[in-house]
Amino acid sequence: MDIVIATKNTGKIREIMEAFDLDGLRLLTFEDFADWPDAEETGDTLEENALIKARALREATGLPSLADDSGLLVDALDGRPGVHSSRYAGPEGDAEHNMDRLLDELRGVPGGKRTARFACVIALVLSDGNVYLAHGECPGVILEARKGTGGFGYDPIFLPQGYNRSMAELSLEKKNSISHRGKALHSMKQILTTLEK
Numbered sequence: 001m002d003i004v005i006a007t008k009n010t011g012k013i014r015e016i017m018e019a020f021d022l023d024g025l026r027l028l029t030f031e032d033f034a035d036w037p038d039a040e041e042t043g044d045t046l047e048e049n050a051l052i053k054a055r056a057l058r059e060a061t062g063l064p065s066l067a068d069d070s071g072l073l074v075d076a077l078d079g080r081p082g083v084h085s086s087r088y089a090g091p092e093g094d095a096e097h098n099m100d101r102l103l104d105e106l107r108g109v110p111g112g113k114r115t116a117r118f119a120c121v122i123a124l125v126l127s128d129g130n131v132y133l134a135h136g137e138c139p140g141v142i143l144e145a146r147k148g149t150g151g152f153g154y155d156p157i158f159l160p161q162g163y164n165r166s167m168a169e170l171s172l173e174k175k176n177s178i179s180h181r182g183k184a185l186h187s188m189k190q191i192l193t194t195l196e197k
Contacts, residue, residue: 006067136183
């Protein structure tokens with residue numbers, strides 16, 4: 001089975017490729033296509049945005065398409081940035097600016113009140129339009145400064161629950177085993193295994 005990964009984020013692509021080591025499964029990326037639709041994430045939830053992206057790619061390619069939407073939900077900020085995580089510092093916001101804004105908003109908030117969780121929804125839309133969803137979460141706290149250079153997004157300021165190293169300091173293998181996306185990918189891998197039978 002061929003599946004298109006509906007993202008241009010190379011960090012996400014790397015994690016998905018690492019997780020899906022199934023025989024007979026070929027993962028295609030934006031580099032395999034001359035034209036690539038830009039799906040506008042207009043949903044109010046992670047689930048809606050994942051489906052928007054997967055359906056846009058399935059429509060454009062005719063192939064089964066897989067998309068995720070992830071967000072960082074900070075309790076002290078009433079769940080922000082949430083669905084706006086990737087563009088929290090504005091439409092042109094990059095990871096550094098997004099982290100700067102979040103750290104600014106949490107300045108003065110004590111450690112015990114900096115709880116947060118990463119959440120992920122992965123949507124798979126098959127050629128016939130059938131939809132499969134997988135979910136994952138990773139609880140933790142927001143650090144007061146960046147730690148580590150690995151990962152992407154908010155990883156340098158997120159300390160997973162039960163760890164003394166930031167998400168950006170963990171190996172890809174370890175990160176995939178505890179992360180929101182890793183958990184959702186594991187669930188989606190089980191779904192793909194069932195579909196291939």
